Amino acid sequence: MPISARNQLTGRITEILLGEVMAHVSVRVGKNVIESVITRRSAEQLGLKKGDTVTAIIKSTEVMLMKD
Amino acid sequence: MPISARNQLTGRITEILLGEVMAHVSVRVGKNVIESVITRRSAEQLGLKKGDTVTAIIKSTEVMLMKD
Amino acid sequence: MPISARNQLTGRITEILLGEVMAHVSVRVGKNVIESVITRRSAEQLGLKKGDTVTAIIKSTEVMLMKD
Amino acid sequence: MPISARNQLTGRITEILLGEVMAHVSVRVGKNVIESVITRRSAEQLGLKKGDTVTAIIKSTEVMLMKD
Amino acid sequence: MPISARNQLTGRITEILLGEVMAHVSVRVGKNVIESVITRRSAEQLGLKKGDTVTAIIKSTEVMLMKD
Amino acid sequence: MPISARNQLTGRITEILLGEVMAHVSVRVGKNVIESVITRRSAEQLGLKKGDTVTAIIKSTEVMLMKD
Numbered sequence: 001m002p003i004s005a006r007n008q009l010t011g012r013i014t015e016i017l018l019g020e021v022m023a024h025v026s027v028r029v030g031k032n033v034i035e036s037v038i039t040r041r042s043a044e045q046l047g048l049k050k051g052d053t054v055t056a057i058i059k060s061t062e063v064m065l066m067k068d
Numbered sequence: 069m070p071i072s073a074r075n076q077l078t079g080r081i082t083e084i085l086l087g088e089v090m091a092h093v094s095v096r097v098g099k100n101v102i103e104s105v106i107t108r109r110s111a112e113q114l115g116l117k118k119g120d121t122v123t124a125i126i127k128s129t130e131v132m133l134m135k136d
Numbered sequence: 137m138p139i140s141a142r143n144q145l146t147g148r149i150t151e152i153l154l155g156e157v158m159a160h161v162s163v164r165v166g167k168n169v170i171e172s173v174i175t176r177r178s179a180e181q182l183g184l185k186k187g188d189t190v191t192a193i194i195k196s197t198e199v200m201l202m203k204d
Numbered sequence: 205m206p207i208s209a210r211n212q213l214t215g216r217i218t219e220i221l222l223g224e225v226m227a228h229v230s231v232r233v234g235k236n237v238i239e240s241v242i243t244r245r246s247a248e249q250l251g252l253k254k255g256d257t258v259t260a261i262i263k264s265t266e267v268m269l270m271k272d
Numbered sequence: 273m274p275i276s277a278r279n280q281l282t283g284r285i286t287e288i289l290l291g292e293v294m295a296h297v298s299v300r301v302g303k304n305v306i307e308s309v310i311t312r313r314s315a316e317q318l319g320l321k322k323g324d325t326v327t328a329i330i331k332s333t334e335v336m337l338m339k340d
Numbered sequence: 341m342p343i344s345a346r347n348q349l350t351g352r353i354t355e356i357l358l359g360e361v362m363a364h365v366s367v368r369v370g371k372n373v374i375e376s377v378i379t380r381r382s383a384e385q386l387g388l389k390k391g392d393t394v395t396a397i398i399k400s401t402e403v404m405l406m407k408d
Contacts, residue, residue, distance in 0.1 A: 002271040003193065004178035006103040010136070017313075019293030021223030021241065024311055025133060030098040035074040036131035037293065037311060039196055039228060039241060041221075042140035046135045055134045057139065060175055061265045061333045062130035063104035065093060066123045067114045067274040068078070070407040071329065072314035085177075087157030089359030089377065092175055105157065105175060107332055107364055107377060109357075110276035125275065128311055129197045129401045135138040142239040146272070153381075155361030160379055161269060166234040171210040172267035173361065173379060182271045191270045197401045198266035199240035201229060202259045203250045203342040204214070206339040207397065208382035225291030225309065243296055243309060243400055245289075246344035261343065264379055265333045278375040282408070297405060302370040307346040308403035318407045327406045334402035335376035337365060338395045339386045340350070 007058035009034055013050050016043065023048075027056055075126035077102055081118055084111065091116075095124055143194035145170055149186050152179065159184075163192055211262035213238055217254050220247065227252075231260055279330035281306055285322050288315065295320075299328055347398035349374055353390050356383065363388075367396055 011029035023043035027034045034056045048054065079097035091111035095102045102124045116122065147165035159179035163170045170192045184190065215233035227247035231238045238260045252258065283301035295315035299306045306328045320326065351369035363383035367374045374396045388394065 002182055004172075004174040004182060004269045005132075005193075006175060006178060007100075008134075009100055017293055019223055019226075019291055021221055021226040021228045022291075022293040024128070024293045024313065027133070030100070032075075032077055032098070034131060035128040035311070036133050036140075037128045037197075038131075038133060038140040039142060039239070041228065042133075042142060046133070046138055046140060048133070048135065053136045055136060057132040057134055057141075058126055058130060059266070059268055060092070060103040060105045061173075062126060062331070063102060063106075064073075064125040064331055065095070065104050065106060065110075065114065065116070065276045066076075066125055067116070068121045068123060070318055072308075072310040072318060072405045074311060074314060085157055087155055087359055087362075089357055089362040089364045090155075090157040092157045092177065103175075104276075105333075106276040107278060107375070109364065110278060114274055114276060125277075127402070127404055129309075130195070132195055133140045141268075143236075144270075145236055153361055155359055158359075158361040160264070160361045160381065163269070166236070168211075168213055168234070170267060171264040171379070172269050173264045174269060178269075182269065184269070184271070189272045191272060193268040193270055194262055194266060196228070196239040196241045198262060198399070199238060200209075200261040200399055201231070201240050201242060201246075201250065201252070201344045202212075202261055203252070204257045204259060206386055208337045208376075208378040208386060209397075210379060210382060223291055223294075225289055225294040225296045240344075241401075242344040243307070243346060245296065246346060250342055250344060261345075263334070263336055265377075277404075279372075280406075281372055296400070299405070302372070304347075304349055304370070306403060307400040308405050309400045310403075310405060314405075318405065320405070320407070325408045327408060329404040329406055330398055330402060332364070332375040332377045334398060335374060335378075336345075336397040337367070337376050337378060337382075337386065337388070338348075338397055339388070340393045340395060
């Protein structure tokens with residue numbers, strides 16, 4: 001997708017937790033689980049459900065690094 | 069690490085681009101490349117270099133989802 | 137676009153300032169100018185130039201409110 | 205306002221959705237609707253209500269661009 | 273801690289407000305109170321409670337400046 | 341200031357590093373130093389210089405917590 005955000009990780013939804021305003025969505029990407037918090041409204045409008053294929057999108061300025 | 073950020077992806081640095089203020093760091097994680105923009109100062113103080121093992125840390129509120 | 141980010145503002149690029157790592161892009165949207173800082177690499181890979189139509193995308197958790 | 209955030213969009217609140225911790229606020233700005241998620245506590249302390257004039261403030265590093 | 277985030281402020285938790293998805297945590301740091309919104313799940317997994325010593329971590333790209 | 345961002349820390353600028361696009365500004369707040377990365381353009385338009393009193397503003401959703 002022609003978007004400036006450099007991190008785009010495709011996976012499958014494993015869990016959705018809905019609150020009144022926010023939703024917590026877990027996505028399996030390879031051996032990792034990516035967790036995303038979006039609005040409940042977006043979760044509903046996208047019709048997200050367990051098993052759906054989605055792409056997690058992350059702007060590179062939001063990624064910190066820790067040295068092991 | 070006991071940090072609230074739910075996304076912690078470990079990989080190996082494949083490229084570092086240094087600007088005057090910022091640094092652009094690419095990290096291979098499984099089949100994906102994660103790109104991070106941090107301050108040049110952090111890159112230098114952590115002594116980051118190509119081949120280093122690092123963990124990319126991302127707060128879940130920064131992760132968007134796109135439906136395929 | 138089926139993305140969870142709730143703010144999507146379409147306009148025309150009026151200015152691009154390139155640094156070594158980052159790029160500062162201004163976009164006219166109606167009567168407002170939206171300013172975006174992305175990586176230089178994204179600006180180049182998207183081939184952004186003055187006059188292009190682009191959509192600014194902003195996650196709702198990044199929007200603060202000030203009362204007048 | 206003398207703040208570094210380069211995006212300041214003034215409009216009128218069209219809807220407020222309150223959760224226990226967060227609040228989802230929609231603001232009409234020209235032909236667009238800007239959606240903001242802030243803490244419920246801030247929404248209450250600012251006394252936000254439908255019809256209020258507010259300014260949405262967005263740091264430029266939070267704005268992604270998509271090419272059409 | 274060898275993390276790129278340049279702001280690390282240690283203090284003591286003074287209040288925790290739990291929602292279904294998110295948690296609002298207040299931390300006294302010197303004369304200031306730092307407020308953080310994290311997932312409820314992180315608050316629970318870290319076992320956060322009033323009086324705990326924690327470090328607030330903030331990426332420098334998230335800090336705006338206002339001139340007085 | 342009537343802004344929704346819950347963290348507002350006042351201090352004095354101790355250092356400014358200017359790049360082509362971004363600026364790295366350090367602010368002493370009590371016993372801590374807060375570091376901010378803003379656009380060079382904002383640094384110039386606010387006329388920031390060493391010794392100035394400024395307020396660092398941070399949205400609570402940007403604050404992570406680490407347990408000691």
